Amino acid sequence: MSNTDWDSTTIIGKKARPGGSGAGRQGPTAYERAKQVGAITENDRKVAAGTNKGHQGTDHMRIAKLDRENEVAPPPKVAPSVGKAIGQARQALKLTQKDLGTKINEKPNVIADYESGKAIPNPQILSKMERALGVKLRGKDIGMPLGGPKKA
Template sequence: MTELGHISRDWKLVVIRKKAPTAAAHKDEKTVNAARRADAEIKTIRKANAASNKAASSSTTLNTRKLDDETERLTHDRVPTELKKNILQARMDKKRTQAQLAQIINEKPQIIQVYESGKAIPNQQIITELGRALGAKLP
């Protein structure tokens, strides 16, 4: 005995298990076990869309179709030479630096740099903002 009295330990064993298999799964398991005992050949077939997100699979199909339709070029579109020259010329006419122009259109200076170097992937929204900020019609 302790000072507090007799300490009782009434512990219950709690077992957490997965959900019980359904009748169909139980039947399939019996069939597979019987085939194993008989040394029969067992083939497994994976369903095409088993355990997949249908929304993701539809977008994947669209992307796959785009890849299939793609020519051997396999590159992104780049800023055309005419556009990069127009941006550079308009910026010089306004006597602005790349950093100043970037601040006006709320973009990073690197964006202006890649557009003027022709390495950017064209974004019509940015091109429109550049045209407004520079007061020029950009193609």
């Protein structure tokens, strides 16, 4: 019987590549080839290639500083009375910050930020908290129970 393609063994991997065991370099890099043909000079290679430092020049920093200086005022934070009202209403309902967060589909750290007065007030979040806690958190009478619809 003759030796056919079906009987031969095909080896896949480094050893099957032409040029020996594959342990050495395959050939010059694209950069080295371009340098050999004179397409680029030694000075053309980017010094900061592969890093994220090339575009952080002084212009960007100067512009960022100007932006910070021209800012009119930082956004207002939640009033301490609102944070206190949230905490008291939450504790009265025996809810943890995590429970309240789950109830209104917000993360527990959002609740913590509102209670500590670090959060920038968001009317949607305040509205959800008002409904969940049954307490007014906006306008006047902060901390008072939410009234139902007015009767005529």
